[in-house]
Amino acid sequence: MPYSMTAFSRQTQDADWGSLALELRSVNQRYLEPHFRLPDALRDLEPVYREALRQRFSRGKIECTLRFEPAEAGAAPEINDARLEALSQALGRVRDKLPDAAMPNALELLAHPGVMATERLNIERVKATARELFDAALSDLENGRGREGERLAALIRERLDGIREQIAIVRQHLPTILERQRAQLLERLETARTELDPQRLEAEMVLLAHKADVAEELDRLETHVTEVERQLGQKGPVGRRLDFLMQELNREANTLSSKAIVADTTRCAVELKVLIEQMREQIQNIE
Known part of the structure; x- marks a missing residue:
């Protein structure tokens, strides 16, 4: 089944440390071209994300945007009473031994490690959630590309049926076409009153019939149509092969x-070119 290169996924997560929102946008591109917009605190996730993309996809321009909103601090932060009491006792002993020593003010005491009971942000928890979100977004994006690929394959198969119909029309009328061509040539010769040796005339007719015989072209068209159909049923990236087959069909x-x-x-021939061009436009979106 072919996969499209066009899809979108959005994943979010809320927690006590804040919220994360991750978006993946994928469009067609000749090669795999990832772009990342990550917050500074999570910038070191880019190599992990890049490798995960490389393992899942081979083509497409994929934009990854990660937004992180930390939870706001409470209006009345809690104080570690035990820690503050221990610090006060220590300061009392310092005062007894060094009466002239400057004592810290209240704000300086609050800034001392351990006095404030509020927990600092655990960035590793945020990163773990961000990796989980990315894995979920990758799976969702892959499924979206697969659904779009199925629709593209259906459109291409419709055009393949149209090409088969045109081939059948030419095959059906081929004897009549060749005879009409012979009659037209004889009529032109009669009109021009050109006198040719009968053997020379017959040789010219054989040469014209050979040039006008399109059986080989029809056979190759059918072969290419069969190969396109086979590629649509293959696993893995098939876009480049299909693009090459479009060139051969057009030839x-x-x-x-x-x-x-x-x-x-x-x-x-005109109808064939129209159908091939329609397929080629769709194939530009296939991975």
Whole structure:
């Protein structure tokens, strides 16, 4: 099943330390091209994210945006009474031994380690949650690319059926087309009153019939259509192979058009080019 390169995922998490919001946006690109916008406190997650992307995807421009909002501190922070009492006793002993020593004020006491009971932010907990969010977003993005890929494959198969129909039309009318071409040539020769040796005329007719015979082109078109169908059922990235097959299909359609002498073949060749171009546009989004 082919995967599209277009998808979006958003994952969020709220906790006592604050909130995280992670977004992944993916669009078509010839190679894998990740871009990261991470908060400074979580910047060292970029190598982890980059490696995870590389293991999941091979193509696409993927933008990763991570937003972190720390929880606001309470209006009335708690004080560690035991720690403050121990600090007061220690200061009392200092005062007894050094009466002239300057004593700290209240704000300086609050700034002393351990006096405030509020817990400092555990950034490792935030990073662990950010990694979990990224894994969930990757799975969601991959599923989205898969669903879009299924829709693209359905559109391509419709065009493949259209190409088969055009090939069948040309095959059905091929004997009539060749005979009409012969009649047109004879008519032009008669009009021009050109006198040719019968053997030379027959040789010219054989050469024209060979040039106008598009059986080989039709066979190659059918072969390429079968290969496109096979690639759509393969696992893994198939976009580059499909793009190459579009070039080959277009080459055969051009050859068919150049050999066309009658309107029937010309119409089929034009329709083939339209169908191939429609497929090519869809394939640009396939990984």
